[in-house]
Amino acid sequence: MAELVNLTIDGISVRVPKGTLVVDAAKSVGIDIPVFCYHPKLKPVGMCRMCLVDIGTPKIDPATRQVVRDEKGQPVIVFGPKLTTACTTPVSEGMVVRTATEQVRAAREDVLEFLLASHPLDCPICDKGGECPLQNLTMAHGPTVSRFDYDLKFHNDKHVPLGDLIFLDRERCIQCGRCVRFQSEIADDPVLQFHDRGRGMEIVTFSDPPFDSYFGGNTTDICPVGALTTADFRFKARPWELKTTPSLCTHCAVGCNLALNTRLETKTGGYEIKRVMPRQNEQVNEIWICDKGRYVHHFTRAEDRLHYPLIRQDGKLVETTWEQALRIAADRLERPSAILVGDRIANEDAFLIAQFAKAIGAALEQRPALPAHYADVARAVGIGSDADFKQLGAGDVILVVNGDVEEEAPVWFLRLRQAVVDRGAKLIVAHHRSTKMHRYAAAIHRYEVGQAAKWAASQRADWLQGARNVLIVFGDEHLDGSSARALAQTLANWLILGGFAGKPNSGLLPLYPHANTQGVFDMLEHATRPANETTDTLWLVGVGADEPAPRANFIIVQDILLTERAKRADLVLPALSFAEREGTFTSGDRRVQRFYRALPPLGEAKPDWWIVQEIARRFELPWRYEAPAQIFAAIAQQVPRYAELSYERISRVEPQWPPMGREDLYYGGTVYDNTGGLGARYAADAERSALSPYDVHVPEPTLAGLERTPRLLYRDGELIRRSAVLRAHIVAEPLTA
């Protein structure tokens, strides 16, 4: 426990850990000191001068080094001649802070008047209008009129592209430096900087291509004015027109919490996602998301979304009714069948599919197939259910093996980097090529492409001994199934033999391909049966175009889009996307989280669980589920690891620090606010009972592994192709070793 310090703010006694800044100490007792440059996630700089307050400290007798007291025995407090910035001053014992004096009030008004005098005040056409800290703080602390001559105002460039994704309005910029600091302190893509000086100081980008970062979108969230806007959202809607729905990102294993901002569009005749924002979850993504999560959403309203079931007639796909489609599907599935399931569908969907496959004796496999080779190991020796990335630091070892954290799980990259760079965890990286993580590595191991398991097997099992915690992040780049499993088992053995298994902040962290790889594995596990080379009926549920599949006489494709795969199907079943329905995902670190319905259904499309249930009913399976919540209750009963979980538990929200959003004036709007739940991790096997080490067989790598391309963030795919803003970023060429 950190040492506590006592101080008084506006007469209120406050007790906070040593090192807390005055601005945060005030916040903890509900006193809002206005800020612009300060941001609780960034290092303080004291530039904007908005947070000036009156700070006094007890007078110390230089001879005795004791606090001087007045006749009443009260400490004599000495206030400085000038006001002090609350954002740069740490608390000290006996400190007295006054935030409501006339001097402080006047200072705030002075600083605001200066900021506004050079500001265009084009709120009516500004994307930030309505959730703008500058507007909010002006209302709270500002002068009502400016005394400066409007004609003598300074003007500057608008609509400056800082890259293809972010635009800068140089007039609106208040030179707070939050964007610059985010890019260098958090993303470590220091591509933004101030150029020139004085009133001419302005933001420029230094990278080529410009503003080259996977995280740039976050700068538009933390910019306290409308100076930075995304190419995706600018001029698309006003914040107050938007409805906010809690959701989850589906693109990687992190499970970032999202807020989907939607608006009813008369032109297109329905609700649309106008913007994707991070939703605060300090355990998962804090307040950050990567640009993929932010910009890929356009597939939800892609032109080729499926609205109706389609059946092949005379070689062409034509619309049909659900009644007919379900009957045909059921008929076909009477024959020898194989079901392939993608890992973006919800736990509820996967659970029903597994029950169904078991009931009818169909083959069942997960796609991509590779993670199923090691997901049981990752789960067994996963990080503890109470693991907290913020606690990783000095004394801990983070080992990254055969994975590219920034490409495969961008927000984990941010979190692990901070554990290393800011808090002193030791990073060891093993890979056949260089990744961004290599920048922070204390030790680097290299091996030939595809030889990760061999490399791991060649290490002594006790080589990580002595660390406080060991977190092992691993990927399956260029591995085949047996090598990936051997790698996972070897890493698991290091943890088991080293006594790290079952410790909260130790364990394996797998770099799975999608948001629900672990959940689909958990649901399918006991119903999985390998498919033969050929089958009579093949049912593909949300399976990517490049996934291998058996040959079949009749192919049913269940998807949200008319994908390349759907175009070749015999029967197409239209599913709702994650934005149009609810459900749960299980992240790579086993956090089960809810997503909610943000958009109304599209045409006749249905949630996957509904489609499965309807087909199952034609096999006389007695299901009558009305909502995912009921299915989840069944999961909790039948899947032992999920026994402690319920919608009630994972929907729970507790106050988070730092407070963001809500009525809070500092950070603008309310989208950060987490109303959807913080989720909960189920326990790793190692937390329940001691595990014995795996018996590992390291195979010779096969061509199957070498042929796979690395899982880059902007790899080509059906979804990213439908996002106009990201299309230019798609990496066609696989990265070579």
Added chain:
Amino acid sequence: MGGYYGSKNKTMEQHVLLRDVDVPNIREIDVYLAHDGYAAWRKALTTMKPDDVIAVVKDSGLRGRGGAGFPTGVKWGFIPKDVFPRYVVVNGDESEAGTFKDHQIIDGNPHQLIEGILLTCYAVQANVAYVYLRGEFYEPAKTLQRAIDEAYARGFVGKNVLGSGFDVDIHIHLGAGAYICGEETALLSSLEGQLGQPRLRPPFPAVQGLYAKPTVINNVETLANVPPIVLHGAQWYRQFGTEKSPGTKIFCVSGRVKRPGNYELPLGKYTIRELIEMAGGTIDNRPVKGVLPAGSSAPILPASALDTKLDYESLQAAGSILGSASFVILDDTVNIVWAARKMVRFFKHESCGKCTPCREGTYWGLRLYDKILSGHGTREDIDMIAEVASQMSGKCFCLLGEFATSPMLSTIKHFREEYEAFIAAHQGGRRNGYDDELIREGVIDEAGNLIVGHVGQKTAHHL
């Protein structure tokens, strides 16, 4: 950069700093050696412990000559124990208006500076010193480099100096032309290759300075005092100056005087009036209107303050500061509104832009002066200038912003009637003697109209 003025102003029997006035060619190492050169260095290396050097500088009462007047020995004492490496950084940015004393030391007596740097390195056990010179000191930098090379060749600098086992290197770095880079933390950022903007304090440079290591940063003139102090002792040094302001100080005199230049004087002995007399009096013997004791950064003193003594305390008592002691003398031919605008324009140009009050305040301050000087001002604009200045004061990130309020507040305080008279005489944008200057600066057009809607510089988004 041309030369500095009047290096031959003889104001002392024997100069402590401007020894080039007494000894021809002391910039040559042999001449310097023949006049006690590097004797202090030898003495320190052979007979003194590092702490002894700190102690004698502390006892001498030497105060920083860069402006703030902080006791030098005390500053050296702040270096934390057991943290290495440490650095010595020499502030040769000399960018205050009317300051040219460091220039003369570097040009005329470079070895004394080098010896001072070496002694400082030894005192704080730093093995590397960086001399940060303003970019315009291109020629002086060559002179200094030549002197450093000579000192290396004679074994005063480098590995195992004079067989003592102590290693020390000196590097010169030229700035890129920013006044703010004279401020010590901005200087360190600039030296590190970063944007020249001041840093938060604490941590102070003594604790976390250059590359986050303990760093002593001192002005050129400050360090030039160190060799004589080490050689002759603290008592000898204290024969000059006052109890609180010991030693001699170089006064840079410029403006409307007959003999502008550097004048080295014991602190507290003479008055401003006497200093002006030493500089030959005013041109055409016109009456003095005001004196800027530290260039544009210090409040102006009216003629009534001419009998103020030349030391830190007396100038403060008179309502100004000694600062870098760059005395700009204004006589009655100088239009105070024009002079104040010049200074405000300087600060607007030099504001680093980091903090709101200085960035915006210097901009609006200048705009108001533009209005007045171009004949579009009103009496209310005078009050507004004072408002802008008080809106800035006490709120800026560093002292530059606070300095910028001086020309506004102090000229209005002492010369308000002159502002009012000027405004009255130029009502309605009537043309006046400043048109050419204002047209050149883009403030008014050929017809005398104020140009409005100032636009940024259209920087490419991507440099």
